[in-house]
Amino acid sequence: MRQISPTHLNAYKSGQLSKLFKVIIEDPELSFEIRKDNQVMIYYRKDKILTIKESKKGDFNFEILDPEYYKGGTGPTTFFDKDNKDYTLQHTTDLRAYFNQAKKLAHAYKIGLEFEVQQKIALGNHSFNNRFVVVDMEWQFSQEELKDAKDRISKTRIDLVIVDTLKNKEGLNDIYLAELKVGLGATEGRSGTIDHVNKTFKIINKPEACCALRKDVENIIKQKKELGLLDGECPDLVFACKPKMMLILAYRCKKEKEQLETSASDAINRAHEIGMSAPIVIHHNALITLNI
Helix, strand or coil: CCCCCHHHHHHHHHCCCHHHHHHHHHCCCEEEEEECCCEEEEEECCEEEEEEEECCCCCEEEEECCHHHHCCCCCCCCCCCCCCHHHHHCCHHHHHHHHHHHHHHHHHHCCCHHHHHHHHHHHHCCECCCCEEEEEEEECCCCCCCCCHHHCCCCCCEEEEEEECCCCCCCCECEEEEEEEECCCCCCHHHCHHHHHHHHHHHHCCHHHHHHHHHHHHHHHHHHHHCCCCECCCCCCCECCCCEEEEEEEECCHHHHHHHHHHHHHHHHHHHHCCCCCCEEEEEECCCCCCC
């Protein structure tokens, strides 16, 4: 279940982690995401650059940027180990230095427009004044409790979990499992839209996955709202039993737009073939047009 303890939550509001939290929310390139096992993970684009865990003793442990990002090079010079974390957590200059160093290393390791677009979509849709609210990114159904391998489905990470604040025909709020694709080549092969339709269909038809998703969304909304990470007045949300699929297709030229439109049609046709509700499709112009 994606949820943190009350003591962990309060540490960000007024306790040991309050300065860290302030630095995180002041940086629009960082995403604060609540995870299972009483953990919080901080993302830069799609890269996890800090993990915060509350121990059974009530203190906090940190996992910094994976050394894979700077193999053979120099990692961040700000320290979160046992001997240094108390000092680090009290000095915003050191905290900002860590995130700046971690972001540069992550950016150099894996550059991609898709990650940037995903981050901007999340940042642009965190208010209940909008119809759609992004509540989580990189969601994955944890199958640890499914002991029999036959009961498990293929592991799939969902780019964005999005809540529709507008009621559907049944008077319920839909949760969308959103897949983002940017440009030519993003819709082909194993990472293509049809493959994601097939994988999403398995999640939608797995009762344990649907139940876990609803609980995660409810917990995340409650705690992100309390932390001020979601804006606006939260309406009375009653979630549908099964999530739906959303495709967000970002293009930068006419050719890309045409290919993505074809890919969307293929995804819709595949959904009809397997008896799944057609994904809602949102086309996004990733170019920046200057006006004066």
